Amino acid sequence: MxxxxxxxxxxxxxxxxxxxxxxxxxxxxxxxxxxxxxxxxxxxxxxxxxxxxxxxxxxxxxxxxxxxxxxEETNTKIEIPSSWALMEQLLYEGGWKALSLDEIRRLNSSLPDEYQIKSDEEMSRFLKCFHDNGILLYFQDEKLREHAVLDIQWFAKAFSKIIADKNHINKDCKTRLIKEWKSFNKTGELKDKVVNALWKDEPLYLTHKSEIMSYMEKLQMLVPLESSGAVSEGDMSWYVPCMNKKQFKAYFSEDKWECSSILCYRFTSFAMFVFYRLVAYCMGFLRWNVSNDGDHEGSLCLYQTAVVFDHNEHTVVVGICNDEIQMQVLQIKPLAINKKVSIEIGGFLENAIEELTETFIGTNIFHKGFKCQNNICNENDLSFTLESELSKIKSEEMQCKCQLLERHVINVQRTLGFWEKVITFV
Incomplete structure (x- = not known):
């Protein structure tokens, strides 16, 4: 570093x-x-x-x-077959930014027979090896395995052009598409024609647009938005979480909603980065439906620090506050929260967070715990109790960790029961 x-x-x-x-x-x-x-x-x-x-x-x-x-000799080195080294050299001598698998195969066939990669299986191993070592981008997913991104900096620049501020956008976004760009800059909802305008000055991005957007989706940098009116690629739109500036207001009052306890993951670093990817993961990989806002400025409950989902006949809020990723399950009264559903939701999100942080260096990237209040994303709520501490309590109630004047009693089994099977102590 x-x-x-x-x-x-x-x-x-x-x-x-x-x-x-x-x-x-x-x-x-x-x-x-x-x-x-x-x-x-x-x-x-x-x-x-x-x-x-x-x-x-x-x-x-x-x-x-x-x-x-x-x-330095102490740096990690990888041993690769000589045919792979020649293929790498051939790829990078050409200066290509991205290539289809068919184009890579044709380059491979131009080598002498004894130096060619012999099979599609070996070609996949070759590309995966160089992906794992940060040299190129290649995934074996169905939508991605037919292409490889050879220049990672070029790919990163494509995203930086999308998330540029108003001082770094081109004339099209300042004039004929100013309303569309301003909407994107506020809500994070990105129209296809805005992408075309932002990449207009570098036609190679437009040539490889389909592959680039698929890779960005895979890396949870953005997520496609369902559009009932979309009939062609030009009607597509995406959600880019890091561009959303809409403010979240926690309007889930206890007299109207049954609220679960708040499950928290307190991060030592990179909390916002993980949150952005988690939102894309829930929308893209888990296919959770975003709730309808009804707001005249936008119809989806997508906010800078929270997202509201409709899942399995429950309302789910995923938010971030003070380096904590928080989640809560709700039901409109008199309906009750199905604890099997909330436990399942908690399991999905924990697995997602573990997957999104598996490449992080070091241990104790986050600590799992609970809030004792019911208002999610409340900056004034500084309470946090580790799951490991709460699970050790062998009584139904305990004193919370709020500030002295605000302390109250926590029902341990109720707090834990929304997220895990609880043993009743006698």
Whole structure:
């Protein structure tokens, strides 16, 4: 890892030192050791507006560190067949950004027989190996296995063009499509013609649009929206969670709704990143239906910090607040929450979070627990009780962990019972 603080021309040495001190204070205790080890003193403060001798020296030092890092003998190396190495060289000499599997096969057949990859099965292993090592993108899913993205930076830039702010969009989005772009910038609901406009200056993105959007969907960067009026590709639209700026208001009053306890996953880092992908996962992979808002500005209950779903005849809220991903199941009274359904929902979401964080470095990425209040995404609710602590309580009730003046009694079995099978203590 590297930490590089830029644009420091008019910043004093003391201010830079204070910045780094604040940075390390903000790092959670459990992450400080591995982060320090990963950095190994690769912390830099450089000016970029004025490219003076001091800045040039620091930039040279950064370049040298990068070279040393990737040429150390201790770095992990992978052994591959010579035919794979030749195929890799052939792919990257051509400078292609993305290729179909048929095009890759044709390139392979141009090699001498003894150096060709011999079968489709071996070709899949070759592509998967280079995907696993971060060299290209290739998935064996039905919609994706016929193409590979060879330039990951090019792919990332395609997404950065989609989520650009108003200062970095092109003329089309500022003029003829200004209403569509403003709507997208507020709600995250992206129309196909806005994608075409944002990528207009780089036609290669439009050539590979179908593959790019499929890969972004696979990586939970966006999710297709169902459209009853869509009759062609040009009528398609997507939801991009990180662009949504609509504010969520928790309007689930106890006199109208039966509310489950609030299940929480408190993250040490990257909570918002996981939340965005979790929303796409629920909409795309789990196929949960987003509730209808009825709002004149948008018909779907998609918000910056929450999504409301209709699933299995229950209402499900998934939200984020204070580095916690929270979830709650509700029913309109006099209907009661079916605890088999809420347990199933909790299991789906826990599996999803574990899958979305399986590549994270380190342990204790998140801690599972519960809130003792009923208002989801309430920033003033600082209560949080670990599941492991609550499960040890051998009585029906316990004192909550709210602030002293707001403390009350928690029904342990009711809190746990919405999310897991509870043993009754006698």
């Amino acid at each position: 590297f930490i590089i603080v830029t644009h420091t021309e008019r910043t004093s040495t003391e201010e830079i030192e204070n910045y780094f001190e604040d940075f390390w204070n903000a790092v959670p205790d459990e992450d400080r050791d591995w982060l320090s080890e990963s950095l190994n003193d690769r912390e830099y403060a450089v000016g970029l507006v004025e490219l003076n001798d001091e800045t040039k020296t620091k930039l040279d030092s950064i370049k040298k560190s990068i070279v040393e890092l990737f040429t």
